[in-house]
Amino acid sequence: MQPERALPDKEKQFSEWYSEVLERAELVDIRYNVKGFVVYRQNLMRIINLIRSELESSLISRGHQQVMFPIVIPMSYLRKEQEHVTGFEAEVFKIRAEEGEEELALRPTSETAMYPMYALWIHSYRDLPLKLFQTGTVYRKETRATKPLIRGREFFWIEAHDAFENEEQALAQVKEDIEITKEALRKFGLAFIVVEREEWDKFPGAERTFAFDCLMPDGKVLQIATTHYLGTKFSKPFEVIYLDRAGEKKNVHQTCFGPGISRMAAAVISIHGDEFGLVLPFDVAPIQVVIVPIPKEGKEKEIVAKAKEVGERLEKIRIRTLVDTSEERPGAKFYKYELIGTPARIEVGEKEVSEGKLTFFRRDLRRRWKVEESELEVEV
Template sequence: MGELPDKRTAFIEWYLEVIEAAQLTDKRYPVKGMNVWTPYGFRARRCLDAVLIREIEATGSEAVEFPALIPSTEFAKEAEHIQGFNAQVYWVTKGGLAELDVPLVLRPTSETAMYPIFSLWVRSHRDLPLNVYQIVNTFRYETKTTRPFLRVREIHFFEEHTCQVNEDAATARVASNLDAFAKMAAALDLPYLPVRRPEWDKFAGAFYSIALDIPVGEGRTLQIGSIHHYRENFSRPYGIQYEASDGSTHFAHQTTFGLSERLLGAVVAVHGDAKGVVFPSAIAPHQIVIVPIPAAAGTADPGAMAEGIASRLRQGGRRVHVDATDARPGAKYYFWELRGAPLRLEIGRREAEQGTVSATDRLGRKSTFPLEHVEVEVDRRLADFDRALMEQATERFRASFAYADSLAELAGSTQIRVVRWCGGEPCGRKIEEAIDGSVLGIPEGPLPLEPRAPGPCIACASIEGGAWALASRPL
């Protein structure tokens, strides 16, 4: 592989080359936007899923799995939802050679698959809360340019669906999801902003939507997840109601929380560099790669020592790979830097004779330590690597934002702009036209900038009811 394009000024070109060179996916499958998970990419995906499962189950959510095919009669029950997804749906109209009486939708998301069953599961207040999740593939006929992990037609998808007793309980579940994602993102060393989307950009059928956004490239953003509060917008058409303790009947309030393989793309986008992918240790397919360097006959055997170290490290649950190929050491170093292994251990004749280990992390920091302490020293270096990775990512994250005080400042912006907005759609549309992008919405937390005194709306100069909002060009 030659020199990679510049990540900041040619982000998409850099990203596509890195994904392919690191062998995370194979896009040569003959259906556009449906890519093959390679062994290395699949390992990373499995590690990512483990993080999501750990944190969502810590909140009391339980795993389910619903069918992929949805009857059109159920899909059509929530009018705003079908309007939002109809153009992206794959339809199944035949079973063998026979036309189906009821066409089937290949799930784009699972509200319309799950909620007819929820109406059977939820009958009493004792059935609430219902908090369930699944990790499945969803399908959307994406008409924009497809890109591995970021925009695909077959999506590896995590989705939690819940039913709550009332609006306050649903709001509390949204807060619980935000807390769970904060822990997921911390494991990925991934800074982000939760942003409440404007009315015209919320999920079809939602009361409100909170997106989870990160900066990528110059002035661009990537939505890596979303959390939605539905109120009764789905429970009414699907008949999800319960009997309260006083005998009265109520419709459930619902929420959803969605993430996808786009998170893996986000890790590549945020942490990757001029050498390739950089994996945080939580989802690295191989947390430690050991490279034995052949020695002359009759001397200590680096290969045997490498296998012994690997065995010790694996006993503690660490993911270890010994590169025993016949490639030259320099080629191995290059290969595992490209693939983002957090920590490389090198065992040559000197290390084998002295009982030491030479270590280099993916950020290029070198050290040596005694073999007898290998477990403790490896864990220490991985933890230090993750801290440094988060610090680097946070520094770049903060540098990606800047205030703008006029519409003219938005044109050609290479940063995500923080603007004062009155909240009205006409002004929002003016901001979007000026930046040639979108009003992402209002952050659900502190801005990554020094605080400023409130000012007038950037579009209409009103000082009434304004808030800080984000504007960018979504990827």
């Protein structure tokens, strides 16, 4: 039934397995010819969009609002906080300046883009907390070997930047960021540990850094989200000041939170995959159930009609369903949906129609069994 050879062994040859699955499942194309930049293909974007929307909704439901800041940062902004610029300056892509214009950086992260505006928007305690996020790309001139979605020069993430009256409120936000990440990672079926980083390993400019790590199949650790308590380290140089309830001027206490969307996708792909391709958790699968009609001469009509009927029943209960009536052979279809990780497949053939049963296949178990048609919704 397998039109192509299986993938390399994930545990023994993770790097080879990862490259091949990215290519064969049409997730990423690395042939773009600029170091550290890759093309996100259609099958990846559908996973990315599900991860993105899960995290965005979670932030919005907790009182964050979405904004979009320019991709360029004046170098003078970037240089305002000393530890921060020291941490990033070597990695910055710079845009050629025209005469009389200031040199601009492609943002490596957005603290220094956003906080000059926070200084303009925040006046009194009534403007606090201010909780904003943006979704987009950032740029770092990574000098080490790059790896698609894991280490690149362009990466796709969400950044939430919040301002509070005091340390206590800010630390409560850090705790909430950790909750948001935990909830999402559980939906994506990812095991993780969250630890506070040591002094030498902190985000440049942070007072405290907490990071989420996933263990990858090659034994390496992948950091997929961080949240930082910035204290007043940025609100002092950027003069983000508010009048408190007693009428006194105070610096806001800030936090920033960066769940890495590309890296979460990398972890989902790497941790759940096997030698047949992706194994997507139900919540991040663009197609949750694929229905494959098994043609039989003279019975085509009944079989396709039954397949469509089953599809409609699943859509009614909001399952992302595809009825694949294309002309490919069933074996090629089985192979394809296993490769892209579709969690469940339902086969509908002559026997299924006459017996009133459906053949179920679960991608994670790679096991087939028969189910009474009436039990369809329960089974899914």
